[in-house]
Amino acid sequence: MNRAISNWVICGKRSSRQACAENHSGQEIPCQIMRLGNIAGQTIPRVQYAESETKAWTHIYERLKTLMPKYACQEYLAAFQLLEKEGLYTAHNIPQLEDVSNFLKRRTGFQLRPVSGLLSARDFLASLAFRTFQCTLFVRHPSKPDHLPEPDCIHELLGHVPMLADPMVAQFSQNLGLASLGASDADIGKLATLYWFTVEFGICKQKGKLKAYGAGILSSYGELAHALSDKPEKRPFDPDKTAVQAYTDEDLQPLYFGIRVSDPAPVRGEIRPVYQLRVVLDDKLAMKKLTENITLDVEQLKRAMAAIET
Ligand SMILES: [Fe+2]
Numbered sequence: 411m412n413r414a415i416s417n418w419v420i421c422g423k424r425s426s427r428q429a430c431a432e433n434h435s436g437q438e439i440p441c442q443i444m445r446l447g448n449i450a451g452q453t454i455p456r457v458q459y460a461e462s463e464t465k466a467w468t469h470i471y472e473r474l475k476t477l478m479p480k481y482a483c484q485e486y487l488a489a490f491q492l493l494e495k496e497g498l499y500t501a502h503n504i505p506q507l508e509d510v511s512n513f514l515k516r517r518t519g520f521q522l523r524p525v526s527g528l529l530s531a532r533d534f535l536a537s538l539a540f541r542t543f544q545c546t547l548f549v550r551h552p553s554k555p556d557h558l559p560e561p562d563c564i565h566e567l568l569g570h571v572p573m574l575a576d577p578m579v580a581q582f583s584q585n586l587g588l589a590s591l592g593a594s595d596a597d598i599g600k601l602a603t604l605y606w607f608t609v610e611f612g613i614c615k616q617k618g619k620l621k622a623y624g625a626g627i628l629s630s631y632g633e634l635a636h637a638l639s640d641k642p643e644k645r646p647f648d649p650d651k652t653a654v655q656a657y658t659d660e661d662l663q664p665l666y667f668g669i670r671v672s673d674p675a676p677v678r679g680e681i682r683p684v685y686q687l688r689v690v691l692d693d694k695l696a697m698k699k700l701t702e703n704i705t706l707d708v709e710q711l712k713r714a715m716a717a718i719e720t
Pocket residue numbers: 418419420421561565569570610625626
C-alpha cells in the first residue's frame with residue numbers, strides 16, 4: 411500500500427504513537443495515544459487538550475472561516491452553521507468527538523470511532539459501509555498550525571464532519587463502503603482513488619460557481635484558495651477515468667475533478683447500517699429519532715427527484 415492511501419485516503423489512520431513521535435519531535439506535548447482509552451467501548455473518551463493545541467485550532471478555525479463563504483459548498487456551510495448553533499463548534503475549543511459523533515448520529519446515522527493503529531484501505535472503506543468513520547485523535551504540531559504532514563483530528567473535524575452531516579454525502583460515503591465489501595484488491599484501489607477525488611478533494615459547481623466539498627480542501631487554508639483558483643487543472647468527474655487517475659499527497663493538488671450538484675443522487679440500493687435495522691419505539695426519544703431519519707430520507711428523495719427533473 412502506498413503512502414497516499416495509508417496516510418490520506420485512509421485519513422491519517424497511522425499509529426498515533428508514530429505520528430506523535432514524528433511531529434512532536436520529542437517535545438513535551440500531550441500525546442494523543444494516551445487519550446484513546448477503551449476504543450471498543452460505546453463512549454469516546456473526553457480529551458483535555460493542551461492550551462497550545464487549542465490555540466492551533468483557533469488559528470485554523472478563524473482563518474478558514476474567512477474563506478468559507480466564498481469557497482465552501484452550501485451543504486458544508488449549512489452543517490457548519492448548525493454545529494455552531496448547537497454550541498459544538500466554537501473558535502476557542504476543540505470539539506469532543508463523542509459530542510460530534512452524537513450530532514452525526516442524529517443527522518445521518520454516521521458515527522465517529524477513534525482509531526489508534528494503521529488501517530488498510532479495505533478496512534477503512536468497510537467501516538463506511540456501516541456508517542462508521544474511523545477518526546484520528548492526533549493533533550498537528552501546535553508550532554506549525556498550517557503545516558499538515560498527515561491528517562489530524564482538526565482535518566477530520568473541520569473537513570469531514572460537516573460533510574458527513576449531509577444526507578447525500580453520508581449516503582455516497584456508505585455506498586463506497588458497501589461497494590468495497592468483498593471487492594478485489596484492484597477494485598479497492600479504485601474505490602480508494604474515487605474517495606480521494608471526491609470525499610477528500612472533490613469540487614462542484616453551485617449556482618455557476620466552483621465550490622469545495624472535499625474534506626482535504628475544506629480543512630486547509632492553502633488548499634482551499636488553491637483548489638478554486640485558475641492554477642490547478644480541473645476535469646469533469648467521470649467514475650471510470652477518475653478511479654484510475656494517479657495522484658499525489660505531497661503538495662497542493664495539481665488536478666481536481668468536479669461534479670454538478672444536479673448529478674443524479676446515488677440513492678438506489680440503500681442499506682441501512684446494521685444498528686438501524688431494528689428500531690424499538692419504546693419511548694419518545696426513539697420515535698423522535700425515527701421521525702428525523704424519515705425526514706432525512708424524504709429530503710434525500712426530494713433532492714434526487716429535483717436532480718432528475720433538471
Ligand atoms: Fe480525510
